[in-house]
Amino acid sequence: MAVRRVAPPKLQPKDFAFTAENLDWAKKQVTKYPEGRQQSAIIPLLWRAQEQNGGWLPEAAIRAVADFLGMAHIRALEVATFYTMFLLEPCGKKAHVQVCGTTPCRLRGADAIFEVCHKRIHHEPLHVSADGDFSWEEVECLGACVNAPVVLIWNDTYEDLTAESIEKVLDGFAKGAPVKPGPQIDRQMSAPVGGPTTLKSVKA
Numbered sequence: 001m002a003v004r005r006v007a008p009p010k011l012q013p014k015d016f017a018f019t020a021e022n023l024d025w026a027k028k029q030v031t032k033y034p035e036g037r038q039q040s041a042i043i044p045l046l047w048r049a050q051e052q053n054g055g056w057l058p059e060a061a062i063r064a065v066a067d068f069l070g071m072a073h074i075r076a077l078e079v080a081t082f083y084t085m086f087l088l089e090p091c092g093k094k095a096h097v098q099v100c101g102t103t104p105c106r107l108r109g110a111d112a113i114f115e116v117c118h119k120r121i122h123h124e125p126l127h128v129s130a131d132g133d134f135s136w137e138e139v140e141c142l143g144a145c146v147n148a149p150v151v152l153i154w155n156d157t158y159e160d161l162t163a164e165s166i167e168k169v170l171d172g173f174a175k176g177a178p179v180k181p182g183p184q185i186d187r188q189m190s191a192p193v194g195g196p197t198t199l200k201s202v203k204a
């Protein structure tokens with residue numbers, strides 16, 4: 001697991017404030033928790049701050065969320081640096097590709113996916129491509145191992161990938177018309193490839 005730190009000062013915006021709409025939403029979130037436990041809203045609030053900031057979480061946003069919830073900055077920083085769902089560096093405008101590098105994905109061809117990311121996006125993780133549109137990083141298991149290898153882009157997983165199909169997925173984001181998420185082969189969800197293999201004599 002990589003060390004997770006906030007981005008260097010030269011990449012950090014000076015300040016952050018929720019939009020009026022997000023501020024309203026944040027105020028509603030804290031009412032979901034019992035009196036005195038409002039700090040429990042930290043994860044949804046950090047997530048909304050990240051979405052508002054184009055997909056990554058600057059230090060100013062972490063501080064702003066901590067102030068909003070009346071907690072020490074370091075406590076919010078601990079949460080933001082623990083979970084890989086929070087991106088601490090600027091990411092690609094069109095897609096940030098989180099590539100699973102855990103054993104089942106490695107055994108089923110994740111190396112080819114990393115290769116495409118190195119060539120097409122940047123040779124280093126967490127660096128934005130020359131056109132500013134893409135970035136990538138390695139993450140731990142994305143919870144879809146049965147359809148390995150898997151990547152997560154924004155809120156969706158793309159599964160059963162090959163070097164060719166990840167190229168098509170990236171082409172879709174480049175054109176602003178992403179392909180359908182989920183398996184990229186002939187498979188329904190996590191059912192067997194090519195259709196049912198058991199209970200075939202049972203009529204629906």
Ligand code: FES
Nearest residue numbers: 100105141142145
């Ligand atoms: S090991 Fe890759 S999704 Fe679980």
